[in-house]
Amino acid sequence: MNRDTRTIFELSRPGRMATAQVPKVPKAPKAPAAVEMADIPVNLRRPSRPGLPEVSELQVVRHYTNLSRKNFSIENQFYPLGSCTMKYNPRGTHHAAAQPGFPGRHPLAPAAHSQGFLECLFDLQEILKDVTGMTGVSLTPMAGAQGEFAGVAMIRAYHEARGDAARSEILIPNAAHGTNPATAVMCGYGVREVPLTPDGDVDLDALKASVGPQTAGLMMTNPSTCGVFDRRIEGIAATVHDAGGLLYYDGANLNAILGKVKPGDMGFDVLHMNLHKTFATPHGGGGPGSGPVGVNDKLAPYLPVPMVGRDDAGGFRWLTQQDVPGSIGRLSAFMGNAGILLRAFAYALMLGREGMHRVGEFATLNANYMAARLAEHGFALAYPQRRASHEFVITFAEQAKTLGVSAMDIAKRLLDYGFHSPTTYFPLLVPECFLIEPTETETKEELDAFIEALVAILREAESDPELVLSAPQSLPVKRLDDVKAARELDLAYRPPGE
Amino acid sequence: MPFIPHTAAEVDAMLDAIGAESIEQLFDEIPSQLRAGELRTVPEARSEMAMLRLMGERARKDQLQLCFLGAGCYDHHIxxxxxxxxxxxxxxxxxxxxxxxxxxxxxxxxxxxQSMMTALTALDVSNASVYDGASGLAEAVLMAVRANRKNKSRRVLMAETVHPLYRQTVATIVRNQGIALDSLPMTASGVVDPAALNGHAEPPVALVVQQPNFFGLLEQVDELTDWAAAHDVLVIAVVNPTSLAILKPPGQWGEGGADIACGDGQPLGIPMASGGPSFGFICCRQAFVRQLPGRIIGRTEDLDGRTGFTLTLQAREQHIRRAKATSNICTNQGLLVTAGTIYLSLLGPAGLEGVAGQCHRRTAQLASAAVTLPGVTERFAGPFFHERVLALPCEAEPVAEKLAARGILAGLPLGDYFPELSRCLLVCGTEKHSDEDIERYVTELGAALSSTEAVA
Amino acid sequence: MSEFPAELRYAPSHEWARVEDEGVVAVGISDHAQDALGDVVYVELPEVGQDVEAGEEAAVVESVKAASDIYAPVSGTIVAVNTLLEDAPETVNQDPYGDGWFFRIQSRDDAELDALLDAQTYAEHCESESP
Structure with missing residues (x-):
């Protein structure tokens, strides 16, 4: 196992370089080298070179190749991280985005020379409208959280346009992802939490007591972060709409219902989709994401720009603030994470209509199968009376009490078994929990192997708890000192003596 | 079934284990009237080969041979x-x-x-990246409003010479938090005037300066920073990371340095690819580390005392702090940051200086060759880096269209952003350009101008 | 078991208040609160001279996995802050009622103190909050 933890800076030697990467000044210079500095005033120049590493090309290649081997990833391991939809990211989609013409396309190139790119985006907009049941889509938000921002900003713009200034509050079920309340605040709203019933649905009575003229809207994930579909969604929608509020659909769990239920049909007015989840674009160690927003007619006038429309000659063109004067505006310098949009489009082309219907079906089959098998083995489902959606929650509260092993200990031991751990301690409502999302692209064998590993770990917890408590043993590092990391901040390499 | 591995026998076995008759039955908690009808727009499935063929055909329509357009996205060798x-x-x-x-x-x-970005900017800490430069500037503005304990005015002063698309993005993102964006107007020289700051009765929370500015011109960053420091105004620097090999880093502006630096990492090994994904960077002084949005990685030790790395300062973030988080952001552009880190390792200090020098040299060469054409001038004098504004004898947009038809991105016509500059093109040279490329540009520009005049 | 010194007053949000000379009130967080937070890694303190209202956020305490606001239990002016915590936040865990104090307020209204809980009531409050 590779346990070298030297940084690239520690491989550096003064004067070494990857020479082939340094541009050569032309021998017969029409632009003499002197030009470059003479016209930049001394007080605006850098006095000394930055402390970047000085290393050879092979050193760089070897260092980062070896670092990559210290990662778990979908291409190496089963990665059932709940609410993250870690499904296979088809390799062909990367090739699609790399077709000659796409990587070199400048974002401000004239539309006449961007028809291929614009047509892909236009088609993707249409596909996303279809699968969500919405009438307008803007692809520009760069991640789910930015999609949320766009959505809530549109809700705000809608109320303001109607002169309804008293709406100051966004309702959020208390199981929600932390981005929801953070987004509401970024849009200038207060947050009121709504409790769930013990079986995981929104408490409709509590919701009825919470809505009023101050209600701007409700943000909701359905199926929820508890891994169940809220059966009373129509009642929820009616309650919020009757109070004059709008419904925001957090598309984090759209994979569960892709091709089965459209959020627009459930009564939602606005939503974001996570293309890096539902549309299989790579997660990249934390990003890029992509979070397009969809709306019904009420909110279409406020969609963020740019979008893609058709011109009179049948070509494609950018829609800007001039076309959408009520737009909440621009969310990035250019067109969001354009390369991710191309990958999502390529994925949709390969899935096709039938494939799209099957995503939700097989994601749900895999989750319910795992839940059933784990229950058979005596694991405690958090919502045993419910159908699982594409994910489900199990709790180790009992084991924590009787065996002294926590959900975190079991998660760490799973790493030793070669599985990435599920999401831990979320939803916050369920103590000592795992949120498990297998996705539709995993085989039954893989699911069975994971279940067997969990069974084996519980056996270890009884017979040899130390093995579990001190896991992982087989990775490049053991458990890390988070307290030291936060108290003695070391956030950047400094040469010795600096 | 694309990407679904189940055999029919496995599906039966799995349904048996669940105790369900069919997959359909697994959706029985969803009210039946909500069950989706057909998908109308989604096409029939294509094989990978057919998909790539379609994408390849579309991509080829967009191919141009030479790019002299920058404006926030640059055509570098990777x-x-x-x-x-x-x-x-x-x-x-x-x-x-x-x-x-x-x-x-x-x-x-x-x-x-994070280490490389702090070295480039000469600031103490960096986060793990945000989406892009423009949204990163918006986060920097919000951060400055939180961090400036001595000034609660919620007014931010932004130089008019900051990239207009960045200014639009900031306006969208900060609008609902009661933050006012004031504009510091540019002078006839295309830069902002430090002397004009004294006209502001009430000092703002922060001053936003781009270096080099949107036009490629160099601002008087020392004077601007010193004024800000004297008035308890935080300085937010928007910078091009390539330029930092040659230009004074934000941490060394003026007597005490800028407080926050941000920008877009695209020049560091990221293809232009229609502008995204790239990554935004934000660096700041140590004192503001808890106001930094986004992920931050720290070095620590494991149980055996071995060096290891972990997410740290997570209590600022939305998954813990929820409504009181520094931002709703969860993403860092990890993949693009990986590319940027490898790029900076390969280039090193000498290589990055070489790239920056070549960019500047080629831009100077391009501009001096272009002004030999009749009626073409440099719109702004004054020191610059990497980009230049050419004034043409006619409207710039049709000229740019003509060159595009000849396979050349001629630069950015500025009329959409500054109506008074509708005859101007913002042009950019990079290390990729050869003498021949520049000659071709000037020849084609000359031809386009004479044909335009002929029509006029 | 957490300690609940009898001479202190407590807020339901887990701050303690100790009346000192001439209307000065020292404020910290309870043993129960520091235990629930876990290892404290950072404390953000108010500025001396700042006016606070009872119930207003005056400081922040941060552990690895949580962050909590510290509310002023009484109204008044901040007259001292415990700068020791900036370099040694673990003091909050080690000595929550002593060296781990956060700030001192020159109180404006003695009646506000009476509205706080006594040790026994606070201990019952903690009991009722635990799962």
Whole structure:
């Protein structure tokens, strides 16, 4: 196992370089080298070179190749991280985005020379409208959280346009992802939490007591972060709409219902989709994401720009603030994470209509199968009376009490078994929990192997708890000192003596 | 079934284990009237080969041969190793490093990235990146409003010479938080005037300055920073990372340095690719570290005392702090940061200086060749880096269209952003351009101008 | 078991208040609160001279996995802050009622103190909050 933890800076030697990467000044210079500095005033120049590493090309290649081997990833391991939809990211989609013409396309190139790119985006907009049941889509938000921002900003713009200034509050079920309340605040709203019933649905009575003229809207994930579909969604929608509020659909769990239920049909007015989840674009160690927003007619006038429309000659063109004067505006310098949009489009082309219907079906089959098998083995489902959606929650509260092993200990031991751990301690409502999302692209064998590993770990917890408590043993590092990391901040390499 | 591995026998066995008759039955908690009807717009499935053929055909329509357009997105050479390594599945298909022990690769890369960005900007700390430069500036503005304890005015002064698309993005994102964006107007020289700051009765929370500015011109950053420091105004620097090999880093502006630096990492090994994904960077003084949005990686030790890397300062973030988080952001552009880190390692201090020098030299060469054409002048005098504004004898947009038809991106016509500059083109040279490329540009520009005049 | 010194007053949000000379009130967080937070890694303190209202956020305490606001239990002016915590936040865990104090307020209204809980009531409150 590779346990070298030297940084690239520690491989550096003064004067070494990857020479082939340094541009050569032309021998017969029409632009003499002197030009470059003479016209930049001394007080605006850098006095000394930055402390970047000085290393050879092979050193760089070897260092980062070896670092990559210290990662778990979908291409190496089963990665059932709940609410993250870690499904296979088809390799062909990367090739699609790399077709000659796409990587070199400048974002401000004239539309006449961007028809291929614009047509892909236009088609993707249409596909996303279809699968969500919405009438307008803007692809520009760069991640789910930015999609949320766009959505809530549109809700705000809608109320303001109607002169309804008293709406100051966004309702959020208390199981929600932390981005929801953070987004509401970024849009200038207060947050009121709504409790769930013990079986995981929104408490409709509590919701009825919470809505009023101050209600701007409700943000909701359905199926929820508890891994169940809220059966009373129509009642929820009616309650919020009757109070004059709008419904925001957090598309984090759209994979569960892709091709089965459209959020627009459930009564939602606005939503974001996570293309890096539902549309299989790579997660990249934390990003890029992509979070397009969809709306019904009420909110279409406020969609963020740019979008893609058709011109009179049948070509494609950018829609800007001039076309959408009520737009909440621009969310990035250019067109969001354009390369991710191309990958999502390529994925949709390969899935096709039938494939799209099957995503939700097989994601749900895999989750319910795992839940059933784990229950058979005596694991405690958090919502045993419910159908699982594409994910489900199990709790180790009992084991924590009787065996002294926590959900975190079991998660760490799973790493030793070669599985990435599920999401831990979320939803916050369920103590000592795992949120498990297998996705539709995993085989039954893989699911069975994971279940067997969990069974084996519980056996270890009884017979040899130390093995579990001190896991992982087989990775490049053991458990890390988070307290030291936060108290003695070391956030950047400094040469010795600096 | 694309990407679904189940055999019919397995489906039966799984349904048996669940105790369900059919997959359909697994959806029985969903009210039946909500069940989706057909998908109308989604096309029939294509094989990978057919998909690639369609994408290839569309991509080819967009191919141009020469790019002299910058304006926030630059056509640099990308060393081959950058994306060969970045595209390894272990980087490409991992997620946020929640399980640190199984994510040391991503975590160490980001730690090295943070180290490189602090070295480039000469500031103390960097976050793990945000979406892009423009949204990063918006986050920097929000951060300054939180961090400036001595000034609660919620007014931010932004130079008019900051990239107009960045200014639009900031306006969208900060609008609903009661923050006022005031504009510091540019002078006839295309820069802002430090002397004009004294006209502001009430000092703003922060001053935003771009260096080099949107027009490629160099602002008087020392004077601007010193004024700000004297008035308890935080300075937010928007910078091009390539330029920092040659230009004074934000941490050394004026007597005490800028407080926050941000920008877009696209020049560091990221293809232009229609403007995204790239990554935004934000660096700041140590004192403001808890106001930094986004992920931050720290170096620490494991139980055996071995060095390791982990997410730290998470209590600022939305998943813990919820409504009181510094931002709603969860993403860092991990994959692009990986590319940027490998790029900076390959280039090193000498290589980056070489690239920056070549960019500047080619821009100067381009501008001086272009002004030999009749009626073409440099719109602004004064020191610059990497970009230049050419004034044409006619409207710039039709000229740019003509050159595009000849396979050349001629630069950015400025009329959409500054109506008074509708005859101007913002042009950009990079290390990729050869003498021949520049000659071709000038020849084609000359031809386009004479044909335009002929029509006129 | 957490300690609940009898001479202190407590807020339901887990701050303690100790009346000192001439209307000065020292404020910290309870043993129960520091235990629930875990290892404290950072404390953000108010500025001396700042006016606070009872119930207003005056400081922040941060552990690895949580962050909590510290509310002023009484109204008044901040007259001292415990700068020791900036370099040694673990003091909050080690000595929550002594060296781990956060700030001192020159109180404006003695009646506000009476509205706080006594040790026994606070201990019952903690009991009722635990799962």
């Amino acid at each position: 060393p081959s190793a950058v994306w060969d390594i970045t595209q390894r599945g272990e980087f490409l298909t991992a997620y946020t490093p929640y399980q640190a022990e199984a994510s040391q690769g991503t975590l160490q890369v980001i730690y090295e990235y």
